[in-house]
Amino acid sequence: MSDAFLRDALAGLTAVPKTLPGKYLWDEIGSDLFDRICHSADYYPTAQETALLPQAAADVARQVRPGVTVVEFGSGASRKIRTLLDALPEPAAYIAIDISGAYLEAAIRRLAPDYPGIAMVPVCADYSKPVTLPVQAGPGGILGFYPGTSIGNFDPSEAGRFLERARKTLGPSLFLVGADGTADPERLQRAYGAADGLMAAFHRNILTRLNRECGADFDTDNFRHQIRLLPDPFRVEAHLVATRPETYRLGAHTIAFAASESIRTDTSHKYTADAFQALAREAGWQPRALWQAEGGSFKLHLLQAQD
Ligand SMILES: C[S@@+](CC[C@H](N)C(=O)[O-])C[C@H]1O[C@@H](n2cnc3c(N)ncnc32)[C@H](O)[C@@H]1O
Structure with missing residues (x-):
């Protein structure tokens, strides 16, 4: 590096x-x-997203088959993934992609004992470049997960290219992506x-x-x-x-x-819902659902890969 x-x-x-x-x-x-x-307490995106995740996870769980492989981009401490793994029907594997290698390994070591039936696959990689998954998807296909406000760290054209690359990495899949739209200075x-x-x-x-x-x-x-x-x-x-x-x-x-x-x-x-959905469509994703708390600015978007 x-x-x-x-x-x-x-x-x-x-x-x-x-x-x-x-x-x-x-x-x-x-x-x-x-x-x-x-x-x-100042960092509102995490609190807002954590409040939205149980409902979003329950809704997504009804749309995926048993044996799904979950692929998270920028998994960090791998905290939010617990809500998703708890809700999904018998997930087969969790592929956690992060650039911060030692931290990624430690996060997976903490997570793995609580999910003995799920294959844990840490992948230290830079997702601003193409990423190939190291294992084949389970029988339930793939669900992508990109929580937090990380998509906002790309400028909009780079964000579009990230979504196109994610489309290639994930193949035919659903993709749950966080995006914040706060305008309050x-x-x-x-x-x-x-x-x-x-x-x-x-x-x-x-x-x-x-x-x-x-x-x-x-x-x-x-x-x-x-x-x-x-x-x-x-x-x-x-x-x-x-x-x-x-x-x-x-x-x-x-x-x-x-x-x-x-x-x-x-x-x-920062993205309005319309601006984010337009970006996703251009990158080959069809917006399927959106979760946002009343009065909140953070949104979870569910996207589906376009054929
Ligand atoms: C804002 S944190 C989000 C962590 C966690 N997903 C969450 O929502 O709380 C961004 C994460 O993405 C990782 N990351 C940042 N840039 C990356 C890149 N180019 N490739 C892979 N991982 C990256 C960081 O190491 C960090 O864990």
């Missing part, structure tokens, strides 16, 4: 404006910080800017990773975490802003920062 990380970091940090790909936020430390963010500021201070640590960890894995010497204390809300398309950007001018080493290169110059470390695009 380090060669690709160094190459991508150099490309992003020598560009104007400076960026780092969000997928590098996820190592064992980043994954653990995110799991703690999910438990913070205060709520977004609290969730993405505060979350008990954990968000700042989560984003600064990408610099700590560069120091450890790519021969960099970033002073993480020089970078302030900042949230920017931007229109067209509506999105939340996370930035690390240099508080003073400084030059840092990155591999054999140097990267100069002016005071107040920032690195964009992640983006979260």
Whole structure:
């Protein structure tokens, strides 16, 4: 991973404006910080989705056959999958895809003893590239699962390409996908800017990773975490802003920062139900159902692969 990380970091940090790909936020430390963010009262998407999942899982369970193989993209701590596995009729296998390898293995070790009849298959892979499933689907076909707000971390055209790739990975299947549509600036500021201070640590960890894995010497204390809300398309950007001018080493290169110059470390695009469904249709998926709490902004979409 380090060669690709160094190459991508150099490309992003020598560009104007400076960026780092969000997928590098996820190592064992980043994954653990995110799991703690999910438990913070400020981070509303997890609470909203957790409230929706039992009903969605019960409805989906009536539409799949016994022996289904569930494939989760970005499985993280593998908590939400429990609601789905508990509701489905005799699922055969759970294939958990995540880029954060050690965290993925530990999550599956915690999950497996509670589901002895289900084959557990961790797959450490980058889903921004094509992913081939390592085992054949069970007799009940495949159900895809992409919870959280991760689809929003792609820009809309990349999100469309992800959905097309998922269509190829999953084949003829149903796909349960989360997407958030909040437009409330205060709520977004609290969730993405505060979350008990954990968000700042989560984003600064990408610099700590560069120091450890790519021969960099970033002073993480020089970078302030900042949230920017931007229109067209509506999105939340996370930035690390240099508080003073400084030059840092990155591999054999140097990267100069002016005071107040920032690195964009992640983006979260927000989708109305119509906008998400239009994106899914263009990528070969037919919207079948939608769950949203009254007054809530988070939605679970059930998609079906088009023939
Ligand atoms: C926002 S977390 C969601 C975790 C969990 N699914 C949930 O809903 O709470 C995103 C997860 O996707 C993984 N991830 C991020 N980018 C990825 C990529 N390009 N390929 C594979 N996994 C990725 C992260 O490691 C992390 O576990």
